[in-house]
Amino acid sequence: MFLLIQLLSIIAHDSKAFEIDPNGYILYCPCMGRFGNQAEHFLGSLAFAKAVDRTLALPHWVAFHFGVIVPSKTPFDRFFLVPPLMQYHRVILMSDFMEHIAPTVWPSHRRIGFCYGTENGNVSECKMKQGEPSTSFWDNFGISFVGSEFFTAKGLSVSGGDHHRGSTWKHVYPPDKYPVLAFRGAPADFPIRKEHEPLQRYLRWSVDVREQANDFISKELGGRPFLGIHLRNNVDWPNVCKDLTPRWHIFDSRQCLGENFEHSVMTTEICSPSEDTILRQVRETMLRTGLRVLFVASEVDHMIGKFSSKLKDLSGEVLIKGREPDDPQVSLCILAKASLYIGNCLSTFSTFARRERDVYGLPTEFWAMNYTSNPLKNEL
The missing domain is CATH 3.40.50.11350 (Rossmann fold)
Known part of the structure; x- marks a missing residue:
């Protein structure tokens, strides 16, 4: 089993793993709470990625330390194996996405942030980089945003109870026009929905x-x-x-x-x-x-x-x-x-x-x- 895991890890980092997904990608900042909260949000985000049929970029884990303003960031695969997640849905390390995929499908002038809410006179942008950990999280990957999308204003939801969300999201944000959905926070419910708890089996x-x-x-x-x-x-x-x-x-x-x-x-x-x-x-x-x-x-x-x-x-x-x-x-x-x-x-x-x-x-x-x-x- 150990040798199989090593082999799968090598395959996961083979150049073929970096072929562009025509269905698009999902990025998000694990900006709410510490590890336990981030893990619940991750499982919900994994379910969301599968529902809308986009590849999920695996974010770094964020850790807060007493007396330190800027939290530390730990690559996803420092704690968990990537290959088991692929048994459920398509994923890619966020660092790999930014290095191998983003230059082609998500150049700096196309980087739109997605968030809850409705654009009005008081709120005109998602404020993707406001305070910590969001500012340093996106900065860690050299990401800045040039525009905002308020998805709830278009009748969309990231709630796990919306069984029709996949086709709706594809209709409103087709991947050819929106190759990347970058969310201000996790596209998931908190606390975790009961139906998403079994996804823990893929988190090894x-x-x-x-x-x-x-x-x-x-x-x-x-x-x-x-x-x-x-x-x-x-x-x-x-x-x-x-x-x-x-x-x-x-x-x-x-x-x-x-x-x-x-x-x-x-x-x-x-x-x-x-x-x-x-x-x-x-x-x-x-x-x-x-x-x-x-x-x-x-x-x-x-x-x-x-x-x-x-x-x-x-x-x-x-x-x-x-x-x-x-x-x-x-x-x-x-x-x-x-x-x-x-x-x-x-x-x-x-x-x-x-x-x-x-x-x-x-x-x-x-x-x-x-x-x-x-x-x-x-x-x-």
């Missing part, structure tokens, strides 16, 4: 990310079955959980509450679980499952000492590990391989691991929800 970690994850599991976790948890305990997160409405969805809350709140209503503990809730649930989960290895993913506080104190009296050797520094992508890859995973119901970062685990039929639980059965009783 790069060899480098997988090797780092497997190496950590082997050397630091001893290759043993483990409980993986994600702590969304950043200083900004409590603000998300203020003034919650019990029957009002926020971010990815449908995944644990249910579409119609059939599993629970929103609570502060579900949104931002207290340390007491986290410690108690981890202890109860280990007693319920027999797992004795804990992997903690967090950007801020891994609570290693507190877990050690809470779990010290459990039978058997308890191993507790986190990564320092905690590389988000490697941690997600590790969480996806856990025997059991506990994530934050609302967090799009947590959701990424849950979607990947769904692909492989692995169990996921959420903080502050009540679980009594052992999902691993036939595995351990």
Whole structure:
């Protein structure tokens, strides 16, 4: 399988891969939020590209860093393999598009930006490069725009629920006149639509990310079955959980509450679980499952000492590990391989691991929800 992936990667960068697509291309800036949000937008954009039958340019991932005004940009294939995506639809790295395709089909004088809204006296352009990360994202590829298109003014939508959008988009913006649709933001719904979640199967970690994850599991976790948890305990997160409405969805809350709140209503503990809730649930989960290895993913506080104190009296050797520094992508890859995973119901970062685990039929639980059965009783 590894050799096949390498071969496909070589083929993907062969000169034939840069033949011009007569159906046109889609570009967009992943300008909303951090990695979890960008990943949800990517899957929706991939579905949109297939619906309108245009090749999707794979954008760089944007990362924000404390105290740094301009966010960093990471090429798409640093984190994910390109060939598996081609099994679903046509894609090309954005850098390859700009180098091999854009000079022919999208010269500088034809670069139109697409955005929501209606042109009127107050708004006459899409403002594709306004603030960060949009300015540095487009500048990174040497792209400036000479005009704007307000697609909603022409009755068009990027919503995944519009099943007739493909033919409509082709009619309004034929590829011979508009070879590139460059969107100010992702042409996708947020949060992700349920029907787009299965596209996660085409999002495969790069060899480098997988090797780092497997190496950590082997050397630091001893290759043993483990409980993986994600702590969304950043200083900004409590603000998300203020003034919650019990029957009002926020971010990815449908995944644990249910579409119609059939599993629970929103609570502060579900949104931002207290340390007491986290410690108690981890202890109860280990007693319920027999797992004795804990992997903690967090950007801020891994609570290693507190877990050690809470779990010290459990039978058997308890191993507790986190990564320092905690590389988000490697941690997600590790969480996806856990025997059991506990994530934050609302967090799009947590959701990424849950979607990947769904692909492989692995169990996921959420903080502050009540679980009594052992999902691993036939595995351990």
